[in-house]
Amino acid sequence: MNSQERTKIVSIDVEDIRFRFPALGDGSDAINPHTDYSNPCVTVTSDRGAGVGIGFSLGRGNEQICSAVTELAPLLIGKTLEEVLFDFGRFKWTLSNPIQSRWIAPGAGSYYMAGGAIMNAVFDLWAKLEGKPLWRALSDLEPDQIVRMIDFRYVSHVLTPFEALETLRRGESRKRALVSELLDDGIPCYFTTWIGTGKDELLSQIREVRSDLGITSFKLKVGSELARDRARLQAIRKEFDSDEITLFVDANQVWSAAEAVRWMRSLSEFEITWIEEPTAPDSVDGHRLIRDQLSELGIEVVTGENCPNPQLATQFIADGAVDRFQIDACRMMGVADCLLVYLVAAKHGIPVCPHAGGSGLDELVPHLAAWNHVSCAQSFDRVEVEQVGFCSHFFVQPSEVRGGRITVPRLPGYIVGLTDDAKSRYRFPDGPAWRKE
Amino acid sequence: MNSQERTKIVSIDVEDIRFRFPALGDGSDAINPHTDYSNPCVTVTSDRGAGVGIGFSLGRGNEQICSAVTELAPLLIGKTLEEVLFDFGRFKWTLSNPIQSRWIAPGAGSYYMAGGAIMNAVFDLWAKLEGKPLWRALSDLEPDQIVRMIDFRYVSHVLTPFEALETLRRGESRKRALVSELLDDGIPCYFTTWIGTGKDELLSQIREVRSDLGITSFKLKVGSELARDRARLQAIRKEFDSDEITLFVDANQVWSAAEAVRWMRSLSEFEITWIEEPTAPDSVDGHRLIRDQLSELGIEVVTGENCPNPQLATQFIADGAVDRFQIDACRMMGVADCLLVYLVAAKHGIPVCPHAGGSGLDELVPHLAAWNHVSCAQSFDRVEVEQVGFCSHFFVQPSEVRGGRITVPRLPGYIVGLTDDAKSRYRFPDGPAWRKE
Numbered sequence: 001m002n003s004q005e006r007t008k009i010v011s012i013d014v015e016d017i018r019f020r021f022p023a024l025g026d027g028s029d030a031i032n033p034h035t036d037y038s039n040p041c042v043t044v045t046s047d048r049g050a051g052v053g054i055g056f057s058l059g060r061g062n063e064q065i066c067s068a069v070t071e072l073a074p075l076l077i078g079k080t081l082e083e084v085l086f087d088f089g090r091f092k093w094t095l096s097n098p099i100q101s102r103w104i105a106p107g108a109g110s111y112y113m114a115g116g117a118i119m120n121a122v123f124d125l126w127a128k129l130e131g132k133p134l135w136r137a138l139s140d141l142e143p144d145q146i147v148r149m150i151d152f153r154y155v156s157h158v159l160t161p162f163e164a165l166e167t168l169r170r171g172e173s174r175k176r177a178l179v180s181e182l183l184d185d186g187i188p189c190y191f192t193t194w195i196g197t198g199k200d201e202l203l204s205q206i207r208e209v210r211s212d213l214g215i216t217s218f219k220l221k222v223g224s225e226l227a228r229d230r231a232r233l234q235a236i237r238k239e240f241d242s243d244e245i246t247l248f249v250d251a252n253q254v255w256s257a258a259e260a261v262r263w264m265r266s267l268s269e270f271e272i273t274w275i276e277e278p279t280a281p282d283s284v285d286g287h288r289l290i291r292d293q294l295s296e297l298g299i300e301v302v303t304g305e306n307c308p309n310p311q312l313a314t315q316f317i318a319d320g321a322v323d324r325f326q327i328d329a330c331r332m333m334g335v336a337d338c339l340l341v342y343l344v345a346a347k348h349g350i351p352v353c354p355h356a357g358g359s360g361l362d363e364l365v366p367h368l369a370a371w372n373h374v375s376c377a378q379s380f381d382r383v384e385v386e387q388v389g390f391c392s393h394f395f396v397q398p399s400e401v402r403g404g405r406i407t408v409p410r411l412p413g414y415i416v417g418l419t420d421d422a423k424s425r426y427r428f429p430d431g432p433a434w435r436k437e
Numbered sequence: 438m439n440s441q442e443r444t445k446i447v448s449i450d451v452e453d454i455r456f457r458f459p460a461l462g463d464g465s466d467a468i469n470p471h472t473d474y475s476n477p478c479v480t481v482t483s484d485r486g487a488g489v490g491i492g493f494s495l496g497r498g499n500e501q502i503c504s505a506v507t508e509l510a511p512l513l514i515g516k517t518l519e520e521v522l523f524d525f526g527r528f529k530w531t532l533s534n535p536i537q538s539r540w541i542a543p544g545a546g547s548y549y550m551a552g553g554a555i556m557n558a559v560f561d562l563w564a565k566l567e568g569k570p571l572w573r574a575l576s577d578l579e580p581d582q583i584v585r586m587i588d589f590r591y592v593s594h595v596l597t598p599f600e601a602l603e604t605l606r607r608g609e610s611r612k613r614a615l616v617s618e619l620l621d622d623g624i625p626c627y628f629t630t631w632i633g634t635g636k637d638e639l640l641s642q643i644r645e646v647r648s649d650l651g652i653t654s655f656k657l658k659v660g661s662e663l664a665r666d667r668a669r670l671q672a673i674r675k676e677f678d679s680d681e682i683t684l685f686v687d688a689n690q691v692w693s694a695a696e697a698v699r700w701m702r703s704l705s706e707f708e709i710t711w712i713e714e715p716t717a718p719d720s721v722d723g724h725r726l727i728r729d730q731l732s733e734l735g736i737e738v739v740t741g742e743n744c745p746n747p748q749l750a751t752q753f754i755a756d757g758a759v760d761r762f763q764i765d766a767c768r769m770m771g772v773a774d775c776l777l778v779y780l781v782a783a784k785h786g787i788p789v790c791p792h793a794g795g796s797g798l799d800e801l802v803p804h805l806a807a808w809n810h811v812s813c814a815q816s817f818d819r820v821e822v823e824q825v826g827f828c829s830h831f832f833v834q835p836s837e838v839r840g841g842r843i844t845v846p847r848l849p850g851y852i853v854g855l856t857d858d859a860k861s862r863y864r865f866p867d868g869p870a871w872r873k874e
Binding site for chain 1 (some may be wrong): 468469471472473494495496497498500501502504508533534536537538539540541542543544545546547548550589590591593594595690692693694695716717718719720721722723726743745746748749751752755756
């Protein structure tokens with residue numbers, strides 16, 4: 001009997017942690033003028049120790065994920081890590097059904113993100129028991145163990161378990177070298193600015209991040225007002241040409257397909273590398289059409305942070321709708337769903353640039369990007385991982401950027417944990433940060 | 438100033454109404470063994486009267502929609518019916534943003550269904566003020582008024598407002614004749630049986646519905662166990678050939694694409710007209726692949742009850758993924774989103790067969806099907822509207838089937854209302870039906 005077979009889950013607890021920001025401050029964009037980045041924070045306790053997992057939301061709605069964690073919890077009690085982690089095709093089905101609240105948004109929404117937060121905690125527990133950071137524990141697995149972690153049901157017409165196995169096996173010989181390269185060099189990243197930031201402040205932020213952290217790729221939120229977008233981009237390009245900094249823009253879903261094309265034509269003179277979320281996050285055909293129109297301008301189309309599950313991600317990746325895909329570590333049903341998306345993307349030659357910036361996301365995604373680099377795509381070509389860092393101090397192992405690259409995590413686990421101070425101050429609704437009101 | 442411009446919304450209230458069924462009873466299927474059909478029940482009060490609107494869920498999760506109604510309500514207070522109903526492209530955006538809980542499932546889930554329940558109430562109010570059942574009030578509008586009710590943002594690359602206008606204008610001359618035909622003949626419908634029903638009971642139910650209501654199309658839930666599915670279908674076909682009854686089957690999303698094809702090949706000898714929800718409800722490519730494989734067997738592929746919004750519906754309809762589309766009156770953002778889907782379907786020659794069976798859905802969908810027949814598709818060719826009726830007694834205007842057709846609604850409004858008895862007995866968690874526990 002291996003150690004996973006011996007480890008039984010005995011309890012699951014959840015806390016509603018909400019950080020508190022001013023409107024139009026950090027986190028603001030064209031459709032979200034006021035965000036309070038939040039985490040449903042799950043503790044999975046086993047007879048051999050505990051793991052911590054988070055979901056992510058923008059404030060209100062966090063209670064829906066917490067409530068769904070409570071609804072799902074009984075399905076895990078008494079299960080072994082082996083059943084939950086290494087037979088996920090079966091277990092994910094158990095965790096998805098029969099849940100009455102699944103109807104609210106099948107394959108998405110609160111019950112699905114709750115499943116993700118729980119699974120993130122189970123992976124954290126497993127990595128802690130292995131004594132390794134999650135990316136390393138995953139990289140040390142055999143290809144067939146990774147395949148057993150994945151539920152292929154809804155994507156097997158695009159990627160079979162056998163194809164996944166082949167991909168992973170092909171990479172085996174280079175793994176050791178890539179691990180040591182990663183430990184030395186870290187992971188390429190970019191920095192995101194917010195829509196509420198004024199032009200002067202934006203420029204000084206870019207100067208500062210560039211000189212202090214060595215980051216040379218920046219993302220701007222656009223889509224509220226064309227003249228304002230143009231003025232901000234013009235000011236940046238006046239100071240930094242495209243050899244000095246790379247620019248991405250993000251419209252957060254505000255346009256129709258035709259508007260997206262018109263708006264981006266007007267911004268193209270500023271040498272934009274990608275437009276993110278130009279339209280509805282579930283419009284594969286809309287993105288494909290925009291991509292077809294913008295390719296002659298050399299502007300890429302990317303999306304993914306609002307893509308809830310592997311079957312939708314697969315359609316964006318395999319049907320020519322995106323140039324790169326942006327996975328979110330808390331929207332899908334945990335680590336295993338993300339691994340599947342990485343494998344599909346590798347098959348189709350689509351780089352994965354994880355979404356982060358939100359509380360805890362900066363800390364989670366380096367594990368995914370690192371595993372992908374060691375075991376799956378084995379390349380950082382056109383991979384840039386989002387990294388903002390303004391919530392990192394809430395976490396036991398804050399993400400760290402040096403020389404424009406993210407340092408790979410060293411502590412055993414995945415999110416590892418929130419600091420005691422963050423947990424007590426920002427507990428909703430009774431923590432002191434919320435009681436003031 | 439017209440009457441809509443004079444009518445202002447003054448308050449919005451919501452009640453959590455949950456009916457209570459035994460496990461494996463009415464409502465059960467391959468992924469939902471225990472449903473308690475429920476309605477978030479919204480009252481929109483204006484200075485000229487009130488309207489009632491419902492959402493629909495399977496029990497737990499109903500509170501999420503109710504909570505989102507409360508979050509959205511302030512956005513409607515003080516608005517006129519004109520702003521809310523006849524400038525929906527703008528208003529829907531207001532109602533969708535900036536809502537923090539939108540992040541949980543953008544374009545889907547609790548906030549979106551809450552918007553739907555609210556809009557259903559606004560339409561109920563408007564039809565009551567017009568003194569007509571909703572289908573009739575909609576049918577009496579000019580084509581340009583319908584177009585102003587619709588938000589085209591995310592589907593304008595598939596259907597422009599101008600194309601919608603053309604479709605509606607083409608139909609103008611036949612409207613009067615189709616209304617009187619509808620009043621005489623009603624709407625074609627089919628009956629759904631549940632997965633928990635035993636074989637003998639199933640047969641006697643089919644016999645009874647056929648002789649009492651004149652319905653000759655029946656849907657069976659399948660996908661749990663192939664031998665059981667075959668035995669049940671065999672028993673039915675032994676008694677009724679395909680001239681006597683038409684058979685549909687519904688797998689409620691349990692299969693991969695390849696499994697769906699294998700399973701349906703095994704059932705094809707029983708002359709099945711359609712397979713419903715063979716795989717994930719957001720897998721356009723999966724459905725297209727299954728449809729391509731099953732077309733040689735003469736089996737159609739349908740889906741839609743779990744399709745949350747027009748932009749996803751449009752992809753199923755326009756990209757060759759379905760033979761018919763099954764709209765749900767409570768999942769999208771109310772009546773206007775449904776009208777848009779009908780218009781897209783009409784353009785592509787795809788019949789729309791609304792999903793019903795759930796509490797209140799049987800009562801809502803005849804309005805949509807009737808409007809479509811009068812103003813949009815103007816044909817019942819391959820249109821069959823689901824109708825089960827076991828919850829109809831909870832509503833002020835229960836749906837009614839005669840001679841195998843649904844009688845068109847006569848009372849002013851849309852859902853019109855729940856009975857006082859239903860509202861007081863099934864209010865969650867304090868109504869007597871729930872207090873017993």
